[in-house]
Amino acid sequence: MNIILKSKIKGLGEAFEVVKVKNGYGRNWLLPQGLALPATNANLRHLEVEKKRQVARDLKLKDGAVELAKKLSGTSVTVSVRVHEGDKLYGSVGAHEIAEKLAESGLQIDKLMIILDEPIKALGVFSVPVRLHTDVEAKVKVWVVKAAG
Numbered sequence: 709m710n711i712i713l714k715s716k717i718k719g720l721g722e723a724f725e726v727v728k729v730k731n732g733y734g735r736n737w738l739l740p741q742g743l744a745l746p747a748t749n750a751n752l753r754h755l756e757v758e759k760k761r762q763v764a765r766d767l768k769l770k771d772g773a774v775e776l777a778k779k780l781s782g783t784s785v786t787v788s789v790r791v792h793e794g795d796k797l798y799g800s801v802g803a804h805e806i807a808e809k810l811a812e813s814g815l816q817i818d819k820l821m822i823i824l825d826e827p828i829k830a831l832g833v834f835s836v837p838v839r840l841h842t843d844v845e846a847k848v849k850v851w852v853v854k855a856a857g
Contacts, residue, residue, distance in 0.1 A: 709734040710747035712755050717743060724759045726752070773841035776815075780838055784849035785809035791831065791854050800827035801852055806836060810848070828852055 709731045713721050717738075721727045726747050729738065738744040745751045787805055790798045803822035810817045823837045823845075834850045 711738060711744040712747050712751055713738075713744050715743065724755055724762065726755075770841050770843060773844040776840055777838075777844050777846035779815065780810075780817075780840075780846035780848055783810070783813065783815065784851060785813060786851040786853060788853055788855040789831075795831050795854070797829055797831070797852075800829045801850070802827040806848070806850055809850075822848075 710726055710728050711734050713723055713725050713727060715723045720729070734744065739746070745755075785806060787801050787809055789801060792798060803819040803824050806822050806824075807817050807819040817838060821838050821840060823839055828834055828850070831852050831854065834852065835847045836850050838846050838848055840846060
C-alpha cells in the first residue's frame with residue numbers, strides 16, 4: 709500500500725514523502741491516527757501544493773530563528789545558587805532556571821529548546837546550546853555563582 713506521510717515518522721520517512729507500507733500498518737495505524745493519507749491522484753496533487761506552503765513557512769521560521777540566534781549568542785545570564793562547604797551546589801541548574809533568566813532579560817525561550825545533557829552541578833561559566841530551529845543553534849553563556857547570604 710502506498711501512502712503519503714503527513715509528518716516525519718522515525719524509521720519510515722519524512723513529511724510529504726510517498727512510502728510503501730504493509731496494508732495492515734497503513735490501514736490500521738497510520739490512516740486512523742491521521743499520520744498519513746492514501747496515495748491517490750487527488751492527494752498527490754494536494755501534496756505538491758502543501759509542500760510549497762510548508763517550505764515557505766519553514767523558511768520564514770528559520771529567518772526568525774537566525775535573528776534570535778544573533779541576539780542569544782551575545783547574551784549571558786547569571787544564576788545565583790545556594791552552596792554548602794566545598795562550593796557544592798545544594799541542587800542543580802537546569803533548563804527551567806536558564807529559561808527564566810533569559811525571560812528576565814527579555815528573551816522568551818522555551819525550556820525544551822535548551823539542550824543540557826545533564827543539569828549543571830558546579831559553579832562556573834558554561835556555554836549552553838539552544839536549538840531554535842532544526843538548522844539553527846545558538847550558544848548562551850551561563851554564569852553559575854554563589855548566592856549572597
